[in-house]
Amino acid sequence: MDVDDVKIEVGTLASYDNERHRALEDAHGNDYVFRRRDDCLEAVRTNPKAALLDMKFEKRAVHKIGKLLNLLIERGFERYITKPKIALVRRRPLTVVSLEPKNDLANTLFGRTTRSRFPLHVRRGFRIEARTVYRKTGPASALVVDAITHSDLGDATCADLIADGFDLRGLYVLSLNPADAKHGRPTIIGQVVRVEGMTVHLGSDRRGDRAQYEASMLSLDLGPAALPRLATHYFGPEAHEELWDERNTLAMGSRRWERISGFVERLSKRSFEIAPGVMARLSGWVTGADLGQTTVPLPRYIVGGNRQADSTRGLFKSGPVHVPPGTHAGIRACIICERSRRREVESFLKALIDGEGSHRPLTQTWKIGAVSFTVFDAASSSAADYEKAFQAAIDEGTKWQLALVQVPSDTENALGDQNPYLVTKAKFLSRNVPVQEFRVETMKKPMNQRQWALGGIGLQVFAKLGGVPWLLQTNTKVHELILGLGSASLGTTRCGDRDRVVGLTTAFSGDGRYYLTETSRTVKYEEHESAVVESAVAAFKRVRADMAWRPGDCVRVVLHSFKDLRKKHMEALKYAVLAVAGSELKVDFAFLHLAQQHPILLFDPAEQQQIPPRGVVVKMGQFEALVAVLGPNEVRNDRLGFPRPLCMKLQEGSTFTDLGYLSQQALAFSAVSWRNFTPTSVPVTVLYAELIADLLGRLGSLSRWDPDILRGDVGTSRWFL
Structure with a gap:
């Protein structure tokens, strides 16, 4: 300008x-x-x-x-x-x-x-x-x-949609009354439960006590559920x-x-x-040259036999880093599914266990014993019937090492006690049994697509069983602890008050080894930053006890946060961590805000799709950088869109300030997720925290869910993958 x-x-x-x-x-x-x-x-x-x-x-x-x-x-x-x-x-x-x-x-x-x-x-x-x-x-x-x-809907109101025979039930609506506007814009007031003539009735998920509105004073919120329904109603089933x-x-x-x-x-x-x-x-x-552009080395991996590899595919030759001892003799798995889909489920699981296309047998890839499974079918897709199937699995008397749950198509968006998958997952987690879901849509995919989905499911199952597929190769002699900070609203609906929030922290070593997730006590939203700090300190305490740090060792604590932390919270965290570390350890801190949602895009005119190579780093100032964590080789499907770089902001109060090193580390941590074999758009510290927050929020809507379950052995497992 x-x-x-x-x-x-x-x-x-x-x-x-x-x-x-x-x-x-x-x-x-x-x-x-x-x-x-x-x-x-x-x-x-x-x-x-x-x-x-x-x-x-x-x-x-x-x-x-x-x-x-x-x-x-x-x-x-x-x-x-x-x-x-x-x-x-x-x-x-x-x-x-x-x-x-x-x-x-x-x-x-x-x-x-x-x-x-x-x-x-x-x-x-x-x-x-x-x-x-x-x-x-x-x-x-x-x-x-x-x-x-x-x-947008132009000037059309809910009254126009009702006149056209459109079904508003289950969708969210906006008030067009200027008195309800926020910053001059209509606000969401609730979810429609029924329509009588031109009167719209809202359910329990609403703002305030008012439950009835004239349709002419409402507009439809064009969320992910509304758009497909609108397109189908007006243009046909293929329109969306x-x-x-x-x-x-x-x-x-x-x-x-x-x-x-x-x-x-x-x-x-x-x-x-x-x-x-x-x-x-x-x-x-x-241009990048105007700001300062570099390209950092791509991560290398450690796989089985302590061998090095350029990609995660190296484990297919060398095997995983660690196979849990309890899996060598075989895996006892129980299957919960709809009775009407039992044959389909058994066929899908046979492909998962024995291999299909490029997906190899689980015993061959992961070096585990044979997987045997017993099916407990539910009479219907209801949560009550899924709970009965779970009880049948428990009553059978076997000590299950794994549960695989087929998610009914018509219940994926069901809340709380009406969601069969959530009810079943909570039950198994309370017994420390890892749960792997799979969907009808995945079972129905053609083999050339399903083989890749099966590979991802096999990886997640292995990690949930306690296996370590691969790690990052590191050269630093400093002990590193990488913490991912996040928070989760328990059981909060779109219009509900956020009065049940937990802070959470994921903990990793510098080579990408996942240690644990620590959750705080449940607090009101206004206290969520303090809860995040509480969980981070608790995570440091638990990891400190497990790591063989000796007096005089140098420890670097890198915090990947989902938001800017206020100065008082950073100082409180540093003080508490230093108190735990004691005077015998030298501790450095790097506070990083990792932003996925920001306005800046990077374009590479030399590449056909304009996507910069993975590993490009553009400095946006002394304490801010953009990191291309996905390149053209990772975006092979047009449906993935155009990748946005990761925005890293090094916050005041950091004592370790090498932005180049931290950028390379963030790139490496975006390639160590045990959910799939390919790099992700954010580091695993943030990704895992997001996955946990999403699941905690959904599980929190259950009437009999106790979040303290995660403060035991479950917290050290990969239950959220």
Whole structure:
């Protein structure tokens, strides 16, 4: 971005107050931009006709106003691009879509074949965000642009959908009443349980006590359950698949880059005003070379016999690192499935155990004894019948080493005590029996696809039995403990209060060996950061007892967090860990916020799909970097979309600050998941924490679930894979 080198009036309010900030935004947000800076609120007028606010104003150079300049650029760009055929979807981040029918995927795909009215629109658009980038020549403002598709219903309400015979039951709705709006946008108010005429009744998952609404005052929330149902109702059973394919095509690297570069080229031809008398203009792309780009070595692996390998496939030749002693004599497994699918399940399990296509027999790959299984079928897909099948397995008297549970197709989204898989998993976990699920859709896949799914299931089963498939090769002489921090809301519905939250920490050694998951006590959401710290300290205590650290050893604790930790929590964690470590150990800390959701994409013009090679690292400043954890070789399926790099932020308070080393370590930890053989989009520290949080949240909806189960032996197993 090029911005005129001039001075502008900046207003300041001392003693920052969040409520006052929100009130000013609501009252004057169209005429001013506001931003907190230290303990002050700063403002710049964007409308020269607006009255001056009651604050102290002074002239400053526009390049000296910090990140307030980014807000001015976004607001000016919003005015620049908003036209009659371009709609503003939201302001932060700035999101715009085209209203032209040719840019509506639903219209182009189904407009000619559908004669009746159809309210669903899937529009092409762009998401824009101004950010400060730290080039080698110094900091500068830049626009981050992404090409998107956005689904909406236009001005159609739930009354229109009901009139068209659409079934709203089980879906979530938004209130169109301005009094219910949040930041000027409609808010979700609950899940529909039934419809009577034009009156919509909400179930227990709702905000507040009100349960009845007029359909004309509601709109449908276009979540993952609503879109397929809408597309099927208006366009036919194949419509959602067609829409999904078209959206994926537009998200591919080459098409995405084509859309973004064309958009930027058109808008680069003119300058635009960001504040009265201050002009800005787009001035070329920011390249990796501008910021500082390197390529770190890809990880190498240790497999059976302590041999080295370039990929996880090396275990097929050398075997796994560790085979649990209790598996050599054989595995006793019980199977829980629907009675109507028993033959199908037995055929699928035979393929899993004996091999199919490229999937080899379990005994050959994992060096375990023969797997024998006994089927306990449920009379139906209900949770009650699955619980009876579980009880039959227990009453049979065998000490099961493994349970395999077929998930009924019609119950995957069922909550709490109505979900047969959750009920069964909780029962087996209480007896410390690992559980592996499999789905009907997986059983029905053609062999050329099913063979890969079987390989993944075999890997997960081996890990749940206590096996170690592979580890990372490391060269450091420092003891490393890598902690993944997360939190889980227990049994919380979309509209419910988050009043049952646990902090959780996954613990790994530097070579990727999984040690345990430690959970905190259950707390209210406002206390969840303290709960995360509590779980991290507890994890360190347990691992400290297991590791053979000696006086004088150097220990490096690397924390991968799902969010920025506040300074007081980092200091509390450091203090507690140092107290446990004692004076005989030298402990360094690296606090890393690993962000998956951020606006920046990396494109490689030399690659057909524009995807940079795995291992590319682009510095975004002294303490921030983007790491390409998936490259073109890992994204072989167009349905996987265009990979977003991992954004790493090294936080204040870290005593180990080698961002290059930490970037290489994060890349390596994205290739050590024991859920599949291929690298993942995030390090295993974060991935496992997310898997655990998801399962804990779902298990927490059970009436008889006790989260303290995980604080025993189950916490050291891979129960969540």
